Amino acid sequence: MKIVIITGLSGAGKSQVVKVLEDIGYYCVDNMPPELIPKFAEIYHRAANPQDKAALVCDIRGGKLFQELSGSLEQLAELGYDYEILFLEASDEVLIKRYKETRRSHPLAGEGRIIEGIRRERLLLDELRHRATHIIDTSFLSTAQLKAHIISIYGSDKDFEGMMVHVISFGFKYGIPLDADLVFDVRFLPNPFYIQELRDHTGLETCVRDYVMEFPQSVEFLEKLDNMIEYLIPHYIKEGKSQLVIAIGCTGGHHRSVTIAEALYKKISQAGHHVLISHRDIQKGV
Structure with a gap:
């Protein structure tokens, strides 16, 4: 069983990645409370075939719950489950542009500027970024390019031919x-x-x-x-x-x-x- 933890900066493309992983056979859960990850792994392991794979999105939308992620990952390893961390990021300029285009507010910006929310989020995610198995900067990637990149990492031979x-x-x-x-x-x-x-x-x-x-x-x-x-x-x-x-x-x-x-x-x-x-x-x- 393969477990991928998807995390990273808000607006960096996590939702797009989930769609791609679902298309290639991953069981995906968005905004998973970190404390539930070990329990999910146990339940999924009992129900799944050995070749089955799951992807869990955990990010700062979880608020204080997100602070439990490191502990949950350590518990996951102690239980013997293999996992990877996929970290998505983008430049400040690109993230600001994306937020302005969607007219959404940054989860950590409050009533302040978007850039302040992005900076706070980078600090909160810095330790997790250093633990990541894969880091993808989506600043200059089109949707098609991001899809191809994800398939090249997590797809099978039938999903992606060549290198x-x-x-x-x-x-x-x-x-x-x-x-x-x-x-x-x-x-x-x-x-x-x-x-x-x-x-x-x-x-x-x-x-x-x-x-x-x-x-x-x-x-x-x-x-x-x-x-x-x-x-x-x-x-x-x-x-x-x-x-x-x-x-x-x-x-x-x-x-x-x-x-x-x-x-x-x-x-x-x-x-x-x-x-x-x-x-x-x-x-x-x-």
Whole structure:
């Protein structure tokens, strides 16, 4: 029996994830009181087949009850049940935009600003985030991309064929992505940060992209990286790997890493592979 604990920031996409997991055969319970998790596991284990799987959403909507989650997970482990934690997050800017579009208030904002509620929630969830098995930043993922990502992690062969490649840009100053399989450092490339008119732009914009890719070493590195990834993918698939996370890092995660990650993403996509892209730190320190 497999149990997935779904948690994370409000507005990061937990409801969408539940729909996907239900479609691929998970028994899902939304807003589960943490104190009931061990009891649920016992009941479900008695009624379920060994291959059955469940997903439980626990988040700050539970109020004071949510504080019991850590203890309940420890009890779950003591009872011998295996579980995973799936943590969903997004940037402050994206979360604020989503709340404004839906005209909903943040659970922790009260009568204050949405951003204050988001900041409180990040602090409350910080310890749980560090315990997560998988962390997904949904800031730049479409609904279809998020679905593909979830299926690549939790789906079976009949749900997903081949391997999902996830290209992530990041800043070394914020740490290497915990789930990265391959990490590439592009800090050897000329840095747009030192060009005054480019500093406040990102690798998603033409001016930065053109600057980074005008240097021969950038073009050569991209070609060699693409060739290596193309060589590795079929071998990883042969070994049964369902997800490959490629992390491209520069100092702050705004310019060089974003440019190279976008270029690699296009090459992998054009080669016909299932691929996602996200830019973990593009909003930080700007």
